[in-house]
Amino acid sequence: MATESRDITEATETDRELTMSRAMVEAIAWEMRENEEVFYMGEDVADYGGIFSSTTGLLDEFGRDRVMDVPISETAFLGAAVGAAQAGMRPIAELMFVDFFGVAMDQIYNNMAKNTYMSGGSFSVPMVLTTAVGGTYNDAGQHSQTLYGTFAHLPGMKVVVPSTAYDAKGLMHSAIRDDDPVVYMFHKRLMGLGWMPSPTGPKTPVPEEDYTIPFGEADIKRHGNDVTVVTLGLHVHRSLEAASQLEDDGIDAEVIDLRTLVPLDTETVLDSVRKTGKLLVVDEDYQSFGVTGEIIARAAEGALDDLSAVKRLAIPDVPIPYARSLEDEVNPSTDKIAAAIRELHE
């Protein structure tokens, strides 16, 4: 499963740069054109085009039957997506913010995630649950979580977290074509929204044609020999920035973007750790019982002898606070990542 680093500009041979939102929508539109059975439902996905521009333009092309605004009844429409998927369609259902999972979690983790297994494989649930994640704009504890670990913890869901436009498109094609339920978590800060400026990294060249990115292939976004940084989502970009800040000091960090949590590309992480001996895991989810612990456990299981130092940065087990000074304190910043890499390097 290990993958070679993907030099995006070379691999795609295109100069056409898209925002992550445009890239994601392009894949959805392509699949909807190809397959009548694909449809999209959610709140404000029709005329509004998705609060975070996840469906911009789809209503115009496909009409209300295939791009459906639905009542604020997540239990009903996420559960309906499960039923439609079991009937053989390929629904995409949007949970506006991942934080709202609570009102519909039963449908998500008792139906969507388990029906394949509990039916002994006689049913498949080929649906995509799209959802916006992440903080950094001070929206407080009910609108700023990522909950990566929560979804990855519960068996039966594939969990995808793109960090660039190129990855967003390829992962969306894969998600829609996959016969299993896929939770596709897009970070608001990476979508390229006019009103929530993105860092420079997520806007990348994106090929016009369709392509898939296989699940379970992490991407080495920066090669380095000194310290391995494993991360995902927004923190790929913060980690890359931290790594480039450290270049001048002669610290050469490798940055691995997991891209999918389920399945998880353990091999790429182990190969890197064997090379550097030092591991930092950076996550925008809660620290305990989550992604950081899982990555470190796998590194310990697979490469204990090669490890000389380990560290993690995540949300320190507090709900996400509202005030800027407080959210900045708990959400791992570029500076904190740089300091942690430096510390590991010493």
Added chain:
Amino acid sequence: MYEQMVTARYYEERLQEEYLVGKQPAFDISAGPIPGELHLAAGHESSGAGVCIHLRDDDTVTAPHRPHHIAIAKGVDLKKMTAEIFGRETGLCRGKGGHMHLFDPDVNFACSGIIAQGCPPAVGAAMAAKKRNTDSVAVAFLGEGAIDQGGFLESLNLAAVQDLPVVFVIEDNDWAISMPKDRVTDVEDGSRRAQGFDMPGERVDSDDAVAVYEAAEKAIMRARDGNGPSLIEVQVHRRMGHFMGDAEAYRPEADIERAKQRDSIERLADDLRAHGVSDDDLDEIRERAHERVDEAIAWAKEQPEPDPSEAYENVFTNPPAQTATDGGSEGGEQ
């Protein structure tokens, strides 16, 4: 009532100004002095004022993501509330909650950001009142878009079967972000949902504070007298976007214009004039309200930001002894 309404309207207008500071010319949600999203309630005033005027401090109110007019009418401390909206240390929630999550135990007010989330806790407050044999009541406010949520429908049933002193108030502003009511329900009159639970339901069809006052009085007295829950739907309107920064591209211009013409504050002023209240008196009320709002905003802006170490406080009332080794809960290391 009039004073509460003009306070609420002016508050939203002033907050809009303050919110846009630093976020212009290109709107950037994470810039400027006020953090996060901001859902303003201009056009909703009749509902907050007409209902809360019947309430005492020991009555509980839960409000949704568009809470300011209700908080003001319930008597939430305006200065501390404003400081909270600015994310300051002396805010109601020490900067942890923000505009969608205001908590004021002095007047038993809370609001929250997830649809219909306040309904079950209002039922719980009513349960507590009933068990303790007090005559306090609870009121849960929610939008018309929220009445398709399980948490609301389950709450109606629980309140009804236990005859709890709770009143549900639906604020119908015609829109749930970009979704008009008829796209998400076939039942135009939301108060009819009460019938399915065998409780009284009434719709106040116009943006009319006096009519809200009357309907709320009936429902709240019924609850206070131990006769169980009621449901009221109030027609209000949305004078601004769903949240600040919402360009409302989905909303016909004519709808915005029509909404603005249904100004419940003007309507109440006319009623008051018809009852002999002079323009001078109305002006005086308005001036007093404006002064109070300006003072609260000025005070809030002078308040300090919370110290970063505050982020680790209040996770628990009785914090467990620390076991984490690497900054799991204490600031320094993180």
